[in-house]
Amino acid sequence: MTTTKNRPVFATFMLLLLCVVWGGTFPATKSALSLTDPIHFLALRFGMAVILTTPFFIPHILRSPKDIDNDPKPATVLLRGIFVGIFLFLGFALQVLGLQHTTASRSGFFTGMLVVMTPPLALLFKTSKMPRAAWLGIPIAVLGIYFMADPGSGGLNLGDWLTISCAFVFALQMIALEFVAGDGKYTGLLMYGQMLVVFIGALIWSLIAGNPFQISGTGWLAVVYTGLFGSIAATWLQTKYQPQVPAGYAALIFTAEPIFASLFAWLLLNELWSGRSLIGAGLILMAMVVSGVKVVYKKR
Secondary structure (H helix, E strand, O other), X not given: OOOOOOHHHHHHHHHHHHHHHHHHHHHHHXXXXXXXXXXXXXXXXXXXXXXXXXXXXXXXXXOOHHHOOOOOOHHHHHHHHHHHHHHXXXXXXXXXXXXXXXXXXXXXXXXXXXXXXXXXXXXXXXXXXXXXXXXXXXXXXXXXXXXXXXXXXXXXXXXXXXXXXXXXXXXXXXXXXXXHHOOOOOHHHHHHHHHHHHXXXXXXXXXXXXXOOOOOHHHHHHHHHHHHHHXXXXXXXXXXXXXXXXXXXXXXXXXXXXXXXXXXXXHHHXXXXXXXXXXXXXXXXXXXXXXXXXXXXXXX
8 A cells, every 4th residue: 555655756656657658649649630530539539438437437426415424525526527627628629639730749749838838827826836947947948849840941830839729728737637636535536527528528529510430440549549548547647646746746747748759659650850859859848847846836
């Protein structure tokens, strides 16, 4: 059993595992989007996650209030998960739309900029103190984007801007999750509420858009991987273990995500990087470390 003393160490290991899982979703999603509509893919991915987990959580949702003692009612916890899930849906929607127009490697690094965006947003919503080092990370990240964009070759494309927007929304999701997670007793329902919102949102969007459905065998493999690991496992890991360490420290750990995304994109998709892109990626990674290393969030 994990003791209170070594809980942060174990949580750190589990969040690093989360970064590995997240990193693998970028090339998986990129390969699926060669044929599949991005919103269809998102609906399939989280639809699988919701179908597999619903039988486990329905009994908890239907529990009688007299069985709950002083704990929040399951419906209340589920609503908290739904609140966080709104940000999760918007972030994933922007991410998969962006992956249609940019590489998996660039998507991984631009998504990782949520670490740079989290400190000023947390300061805005009065959930943290922001040291000077965190502010220093912002101009370093902007310089990194400049090198990755390579203005001489056309600069940032639509996919890059969509992915940067997704990082902003994911930063909001990170703050919202820490705010509602409490002591981690309700990980399951919080996770289920988030996945439910993403599935319903993507399903409604796909029905309104009315685009024809098509998917390859590789696409189905991507759905299985991202559904089981990128949705169920990743959402559970973040919901369970992020609140066990200071959010600034969690942000520092998440700097490993773009590294794994680039590694998997190179191994699986043979995505190569130019010298400017490597410099830009290095600067963004440096900005993430600078921003996350001393950001300590207040506990409500």
